[in-house]
Amino acid sequence: MGDFFISAEDLSNHLATAKPVRIFDVRRPPAIEPDSRFLPGSRWRNHVEAIDWADGLSRDNLIVLNCMHGHNVSQIATALLREAGYNARALTGGVDGWIEAGLPTVGQSRMCPVAATPSTWVTHLNPRVDGVACSWLITRIIDPDAVFHFAEAEWIIDIAEELSGVAFDTPGAVIEHDGDLCSFDTLMREFDLNDPVLAQLAAIVHSADTHKHDLAPEAAGLASIMRGNSILGKTDHDVMQLGFPVYDALYARLKLSRDESHRPATDDGLRGNSNGK
Numbered sequence: 001m002g003d004f005f006i007s008a009e010d011l012s013n014h015l016a017t018a019k020p021v022r023i024f025d026v027r028r029p030p031a032i033e034p035d036s037r038f039l040p041g042s043r044w045r046n047h048v049e050a051i052d053w054a055d056g057l058s059r060d061n062l063i064v065l066n067c068m069h070g071h072n073v074s075q076i077a078t079a080l081l082r083e084a085g086y087n088a089r090a091l092t093g094g095v096d097g098w099i100e101a102g103l104p105t106v107g108q109s110r111m112c113p114v115a116a117t118p119s120t121w122v123t124h125l126n127p128r129v130d131g132v133a134c135s136w137l138i139t140r141i142i143d144p145d146a147v148f149h150f151a152e153a154e155w156i157i158d159i160a161e162e163l164s165g166v167a168f169d170t171p172g173a174v175i176e177h178d179g180d181l182c183s184f185d186t187l188m189r190e191f192d193l194n195d196p197v198l199a200q201l202a203a204i205v206h207s208a209d210t211h212k213h214d215l216a217p218e219a220a221g222l223a224s225i226m227r228g229n230s231i232l233g234k235t236d237h238d239v240m241q242l243g244f245p246v247y248d249a250l251y252a253r254l255k256l257s258r259d260e261s262h263r264p265a266t267d268d269g270l271r272g273n274s275n276g277k
Helices: 008-015 047-053 072-083 094-100 129-142 153-162 183-190 196-209 219-232 236-261
Strands: 021-025 042-044 062-066 087-091 120-124 147-151
Touching: 008 021, 008 094, 047 072, 062 072, 062 094, 072 087, 087 094, 120 129, 120 153, 129 183, 129 196, 129 219, 129 236, 147 153, 147 236, 183 196, 196 219, 196 236, 219 236
Parallel strands: 021 042, 021 062, 062 087, 120 147
Antiparallel strands: none
């Protein structure tokens, strides 16, 4: 099969690195229902229009196409893109195979359905730990094409409504602090993110954002770095972009630690050989 396909395991490992990858869900619209699940960072596209919507994407970066089962729909889109010179692959087993492998998925939200058009998000000026974490989660997991705007707190809700966008990390928004939950937590809840690694990251974000640094050993360092980024960044978008690699690194480290803890020990790792060596 060559490199036409990519397995769920290989794609999952790829997503935990800094290597660029775009994932497009090309299921036919009738196959997508309100309770359908999506791969992290995927956006819906029409499979027969692949050449049109791929215009502007890098031909060097990996592009992964998934449909329901990994059969003809994603393979048609993959073939079209490969013929045009793109580094495209079809996901083996499609969404069903990804779910069967126990890998994390994203649910649909009434606020930001998985669609072809970029979503719009509005938050407060001077984002720090929670605000940057939410922006990272949106961009990496929910919508890689998301557009962000920053505004004074009293105008965030109004601006979001006028732009048909989503307000977050501000009082009165759906995505805000809720009891013991920070905005990162409520964002995960809204999109029903079932990634255990994200749950671990959420605990670090919560600890750093609420200044309860005893809850996670990484919290004090994360808070300090985000404070430093707010000094280095000339604009709020700069601060956001400076913070993304920090969360990428934390996610990668947490995923590696989790993968290693779930990896069966080999016989050699458990005991010596029969000669006692």
